[in-house]
Amino acid sequence: MKKYDALIIGSGQAGTPLAVKLAKAGWRTALVEKRWIGGTCVNDGCTPSKALLSSGRRAYLARTAGALGVNLPSPEIDIEKVIARKDAIVSTKRTGAEKWVNSLPNLEVIIGTATFTGEKKVSIVLANGEMEEAEGDFVFINTGATPAIPTLQGLDTVPYLTSTTIMDLKEIPQHLIILGAGYIALEFGQLYRRLGSCVTILEKSADLLHKEDDDVAREIRAILEEDGIVFHTRATITNLSSPTPGKIEIDLTVNGTTQHLSGSHLLVASGRVPNLAALKPEQGNMALTANGFIKTNDQLETSVKGVYALGDVKEGPAFTHISYNDYLIVAQNVLNHANLSIRNRPVPYCMFIDPELGRIGMTEKEARANGRRVKIAKLKMNRVARGIETGETRGLMKAVVDDDTHQILGASILAPGGGEIMSVLQMAMIGNIPYDQIRDMIFAHPTFSESLNNLFMTLDNP
Template identity: 30%
Template sequence: MSSFDVVIIGSGPGGYVSAIRCAQLGLKTAIIEKYPTLGGTCLNVGCIPSKAMLASSHHYEELQHFADHGIEVSGEVKVNLAKMVERKQAVVDQTSGGVKYLMDKNNVTVYEGVGSFENATTVNVTKKDGTVEQLQGKNIIIATGSKPSTLPFIKIDKERIITSTEALKLTEVPKHLVIIGGGVIGLELGQVYLRLGAKVSVVEFMDRIIPGMDGALSKELTKVLKKQGMKFYTSHKVKEVTRNGNAVTVKADDAKGNEVVLEGDYALVSVGRRPYTDGLNADKAGVKLTERGQVEVNDHLQTSVPTIYAIGDVVRGAMLAHKAEEEGVMVAEYLAGQKPHIDYNLIPGVVYTWPEVAAVGKTEEQLKEAGVAYKVGNFPFKALGRARASADTDGFVKILADAKTDEVLGIHMIGARSADLIAEAVTAMEFRASAEDISRMSHAHPTFAEAIKEAALAATENRALHV
């Protein structure tokens, strides 16, 4: 039996980043992955492949508007979906290969197989041929991630009634893609196929899309996606999904009980994700799970067993790759005797549609509910010279600041490059900047980032310069 200071179950962003940090800190580390490739859901069937498809489809969409820039393209422009999927897979393979390189570089021992507990200090690695190898761990980190959720009455056949995994490798552009769920994953994949020519309908139980984000972002994204051709059925409860050959029927009731029937050739079930602990045998180690199936942890991410930790999608909090990474580093440093800390309020959220949506901190709804006195600064992208030059004028930046202290409490944006711009917001809030602090920082001109400065000026005695 091989012995390690740390044994990590799962090689997603949380697991593999934790492995690297453990190794950097001098801990003998092993990582277990049941699939042949490293990187977990994010690298293989989530973040990376979806962004590759978004990028490819965005290029195709932009090509339709080249004439506006004085670029004339002769001949027919066609979508080669097979080539697009092939490129996506090449990006995935390269990225996953990069993780394998990092494991080798940092002397992390990789085991391919299903990791499960034998007891609180022993992990079984069940390999494809059925053989079992046991690893001894002074400390063990559960990083098994999540899987797509479904509804009890929906049977996922992975052909016509699909999850995000299958949506990333379709062999044809749907004629009508019905998406159940108006969250991040559904909207991103919906926009991919909308750009490629599909009719896309989104059915959402809540009264708005991206319901966890600030209401102003939801309203603006709805407006923009409708303009692009996406149809929305909010406040609709799906009650039945059936398949007949290549046809899929989705039935839903609106808030008044009226039935809506949508006929499509594919239905994408995108109603969130569930923590994945199947086959982990957590009970054998004495690890407790919550009613929601999450691994129960304390503020140090320790489970009910002090030498066993859990990170990422399998524990409480937002299911985000970068949140998992931060937690992986935190546990590694805690094991090395350091005193790391994560401010979960400053973990940004991003939707990679175009325009992109990003946010950090409190929403306006949360501040109202908490009874916090606040002020608002808004600035539209259409007032930016760079946005007009790039023909990316949809969206705005919204800053929420404490009414008395001027400390920034939340920054919400929708527009070009918001996924990158949100880092400035996180930095400012990490150092507890006031809106005036941001307003007095020099921002290069012309850039999209100027929208943040202008929104800060708007929050500071309504001093925005360009509106």
Template identity: 35%
Template sequence: MNMSEQIKKTQHLIIGFGKAGKTLAKTLATQGEEVILVEQSTKMYGGTCINIGCIPSKKLKFLAEKGSEFHQAIAKKNELIDALNQANFNMVDSVAEVITGKATFVDNNTVQVATDSETLAIQAEKIYINTGAVSRIPDIDGIKTAKNIYDSTGIMQLAELPKHLVIVGGGYIGLEFASSFAEFGSQVTVLETGDTFVPKEDREIADILLKIMQKQGITVKLNQKIQKFSDSSDNNQTIVHTDDDELLADAVLIATGRLPNTDLNLDNTGVTLTERGFIAVNEHLQTAVPHIYAMGDVAGSPQFTYMSLDDFRVVKSHLLADGSYTTKNRTFPYSVFVNPPLSVVGLTEENAKKQGFNVKTATLPASSIPKAKILEQTDGLLKAVVDSDTDKILGVQLLCAESHEMINFVDFAIRQGVKYQNVANYIFTHPTMSESLNDLFGKI
């Protein structure tokens, strides 16, 4: 940095337009504080979720299930994302200063921002890093040179539906895209390097999910080692070379996880990283430099936009309240948007037993739920895990239609220490998927 250049000063500098960053910017600015938000790309106003993550992928999923043609679905998705991107920019820009440029640290208080037209130096009393994560691209021969290879962002910009989509990685992102593209009409093959399908999930639930996906025409192969990628002789397709096969693909999705985006010259600061490369933070999300905070994916928080929003609440509590709201002991549900969706909160039966709980369990086939019959979505299984000593709910796994809506009620019950009998006897509206919780917990 040329130290003779003018230094811009502010109370709060937020790097990254993610859920935590944009919400904090608006909150602080409406409190009368000076706020500058720096975002590297015009395509990312609003953050990962809105532009390249949950919203576009779920819009495609909805349109696939609705029977939309692929090209039209991509166009509708782009229209929605453009509108949300602009709305998010306007939301922050109306109350705070937004600068589009690449931010790098000069020292603990100074950040250099390179825009299209100039280089700025910004000094801030407090700095907040909300730069998210980027796709992890494994070091496989040909991955950078072969055609038709995409990450999760690129796969949502395809002009034509691939006849055969190969997905490298059997994690949640890979499975969601597998479900969507199969619905659009692609032949889908999922290659998972591990020997267990969705290893973190309950085995009963995982087995049912695998059968459902296979019934939908999705091939899942375990224990797959990718040797290399190459172009076909006509250069129109990609050959995926594994230990025991060669697959011809019209498109290959690399879904092997995400890495924290720490490309900020943090070596110029006292900020430290964890062993896995995330920014190290305490329960208030302060880094090793107390006036620098990190929020969301880059801080190692669970990679869901609602956890980034909760990180905002943690920082807000520390800045504007008594700091009692922290990341300690927080529970949260999550959903995997396959068809039907898988939604989970708390402990599986196996994990509960490993932690020393005496457990009682119950399962309920989705086919027994009246609303599931109405929706004509009767595939799936529901499972509950209860502490037999206290009757409190330890965990629930819901593989059924509308599970992503139901799971929030269960999470609230767990947070409140509700006994399972209270859920078994709860009065739900009818006909709904939620009323199945009466039957599920009534079986314990």
């Protein structure tokens, strides 16, 4: 059995930099990866999906350029070139990550599938079929998550796509039906609508995006419906079938009314589950949460001392930047004996529809549920100078402010570059800058961030 100071399983946005950090600190480190270095984000998550979304936006801009006096022919989508560009970007980033981890002393990269055989001990089935065993004084798990496949009548009999496989599809669906209306579903829905597909989204809940405020969710739905996406909420699927190749048939009820829907392709986008099937953490004596994730404390240590879980394999916000922050916290704690914690850390995130949603802190409904006395600042993008000048007036800016302290509690920015504008408010929140200081601050004109002046002026002139 090979023995290491640190055994890292999974090379995602926490595992890869942690392996490098520990190796550089002199730890004898093994990084076990069953697939590709870089994890989901680089290989079939953030990097490829945002590359594809960029192609969709270019098509949208070409179609709408006439409103700005630029008359262009209707764009023709070369889907094979779109996919090839995406693949080239992914390959470059993956290759760079591979060179990085393979260039370091003290770091051994093992391509294979790990399974726990005891506390801090694993067996690894290598790519060539051979097996070896390893153990670490410290073990770090960063195996991520995978698309969840719901149990639906007939789903196992029809060809369906996931958020992973759809990114290799070298045809534009005539009619794409999407199960689920979360962030992934909405991003892909808008993408394929812009590439030329008819798109129908089925959601079992009454509304979209229950984690967002109702007014923000309604605005997002209105934008996507304006783009031509059809939504069916309160939708329950009773049967799926594929009578002929290239045809998906769905029986469902919508608001209690029986309906039938036909499409050419089906995307299952109903959430993600932790990648634990092969790992078998229970054999390593680790406790799991009720939802099947690895259970950790606020310092990301599992129920086994010296074993940590980072990123999407643990319960909590499933974002790449959270995985990376997990790495920063754990590295400081194990190397420098710091006492850092994930408790109360800010969780910014974006949904990369267009316009983009940037989110930080509390929503209005969360703040009110917590008994806060709040004021709500809201500004529609059709009142923003930069939006009017660029012809991008869809969306809104919203901020939740504590009425007693004037501190910003949260923000929802649905706007071009919404994530960038949100980041300005995140820094203000971290720096305890009150809303009235931002209201009176000098921003460069004309920028989207400058409209934060106007956003907070609405609190003085409701």
